[in-house]
Amino acid sequence: MAVVTERILKQQGVTVHIVPTSKYKTNTLVWKMKAPLTEETVTLRALLPNVLQSNTEKYPTSTAFRNQLDELYGASLFADVGKKGEYHIMSFQMDMVNEKYLSHKEPLLEKAFELLSEVLTKPNSSDGQFDPSTVAKEKRALKQRLESVYDDKMRYSSLRLTQEMCVEENYRLEANGIADRVEEITPESLYAYYERAFMEDELDLYVIGDIDIDEAAEMAKRYFQFSERTPVPIKYIHHQVQEAKELQEIQDIKQGKLNIGYRTNITYRDPDYFALQMFNGIFGAFSHSKLFINVREKASLAYYAASRLESHKGLLMVMSGIDNKNYEQAVTIIKEQMEAMKQGDFTEQEIAQTKAIIKNQLLETIDTSRGLTEVLYHNVVAKVDISLDEWLGRIDQVTKEEIIACGEKIVLDTIYFLHGTEVAE
Secondary structure: OOOOOOEEEEEOOEEEEEEEOOOOOEEEEEEEEEEEOOOOOHHHHHHHHHHHOOOEOOOOOHHHHHHHHHHOOOOEEEEEEEEEOOEEEEEEEEEEEOHHHOOOOOOHHHHHHHHHHHHHHOEOEEOOEEOHHHHHHHHHHHHHHHHHHHHOHHHHHHHHHHHHHOOOOHHHOOOOOOHHHHOOOOHHHHHHHHHHHHHHOEEEEEEEEOOOHHHHHHHHHHHOOOOOOOOOOOOOOOOOOOOOEEEEEEOOOOOEEEEEEEEOOOOOOOOOHHHHHHHHHHHHHOOOOHHHHHHHHHOOOEEEEEEEEEOOOOEEEEEEEEOHHHHHHHHHHHHHHHHHHHOOOOOHHHHHHHHHHHHHHHHHHOOOHHHHHHHHHHHHHHOOOOOHHHHHHHHHHOOHHHHHHHHOOOEEEEEEEEEOOOOOO
């Protein structure tokens, strides 16, 4: 039996993904809008979902809108933005109780469709502009989010590494936009971009829960119809690293942040992506990985040491927190662990352990409807069709030789170190 069944229907201007499952007590609608990540639009797109989820034409205040959610037995709506590779994605998620569990019949799913449609297509606007007070409030909140990154040194150092690695690529842009661009947005310019986004973005609707497929498809057709469009594809550019960069930044901090970026030259769409998942798992993703054991445990150099993949950009990022004096030694040991991986210095036991953890992690992720949507959406971003069963199977099939082979493609790009006023040794 399949782990997940996904029925995909092409409707007018939108792709509908229906996932019938009795795993959750709630039903979920997730609306995703995908467009290329650009400097021109990133801040507009970061602001827009928060303005749309604040209120609507029918419910013109936040209080009125939240009261309506409460009327739907405590339904919730959450909007955010993110990036996958060089795509910028706006997401809206609505969760509501499955009406099957109510003591009396109430068409909750349809009411949720209706309300989400209202949020997306009937905003609180007039004369070609959003409600000015709503825009002003959300601009303040967005600026605070962007400024707060500076205070979170782990996030800040990760962002700075990305900016330095991808200085000439749009991936350098933060998903929440550019702080200096927030103030120039007006209720008119945001509304003009809203109309453009709904004309041009690639639109996907996920309907997840213990639902009837035909009924859900009919509701999607009734409430979500848009003009046909040809989404703009991203050009995948193979980035050649001429020479690795090494940068340091000084701030008044006690614990140094060492971040190292590698180009893997492998993305989710590539056949060796599953070998790359295994490579990263043995190298740095888990508590049994080489980075954790050798940098943190054996050498006692780091407060934390781990690695993660950016699956749609082909990057592998190492993050660690170290004392300033340990910089050279930490960099050396991290490089040694990467070289050990490339030489095949890992056991069949490590492979088996990593396979089990990766598969368990995936199954845990899909225990929530939000996690399940994110996993399924990888296929939309990468323009591939890999079922969860195939995903689990292909992890199982990865060999030691394939892990070593994918290591040959990995190239050091940038070393970034954020540290205190004491000079690094």
